[in-house]
Amino acid sequence: MNPVECWFCSGPIRGGDYLRFDMYRNAQYTPLLVAVHVRSERAWVNIPRCARCWFGHGVERVTRWVFLGSALVTGLPTVLMAGSYLGGDPWADSWQIVFPWIWTLAWLGLWLGVRQHRLPWRFLAPRPERHAREHPAVAALAEEGWKPGGPLG
Incomplete structure (x- = not known):
């Protein structure tokens, strides 16, 4: 691989x-009263990435976070509706829970399509960000005991 070539699409x-x-x-x-203090050795690797892959990875990240937020927002009324049915006093317009579910499932489909490269969009990255x-250079550091990410996440 040439250093001026994108690692994800060449x-x-x-x-x-x-x-x-x-x-x-x-x-x-080190545990503290309300938090944990972490000390660690840190390093990073600069992996070459073109503008197309940068944009495609951003699209994947945004669709994932919108889907997760939508799932959380949809989950609360679903739990409340289920509680009302179990309590014997069901909501009068409980059919309206369908709309948030359709919205959430649409974002799930979009995120999966982007992540699994099932959508024929030319601006998406051919390989996901986890291909890094x-x-x-990352593999060499991993052999020396380095782990990806940060110590708390």
Whole structure:
């Protein structure tokens, strides 16, 4: 792989287009009264990424978060409606719960289509952002005991 080629699609990149992939090791957790203090060694790898893959990864991230938010917002009225039925006093317009469910399922379908590359959109990245874990520099650090992400997430 040429350093000026995108790791995700092998297309050309501009000068500073990179995905910063964070890694850590030797995490030490110190419990405090209401939180946890964490010390760790941190490193990162700059993985070359073109503008198309940057945009495609952003689309995948946004659809995932909108779907999760929609699922949370849909879950609350569903639980309340189920409670009203169990309590013996059902909602008069309980059929309206269908609309949030349709909205949530539509976002689920969109997110899965983007993530599994089932949509023929040219601006989506051919490989997901998690493909960065297979980069040679990341693999070399992983062999030395480094872990992807941060020590708390």
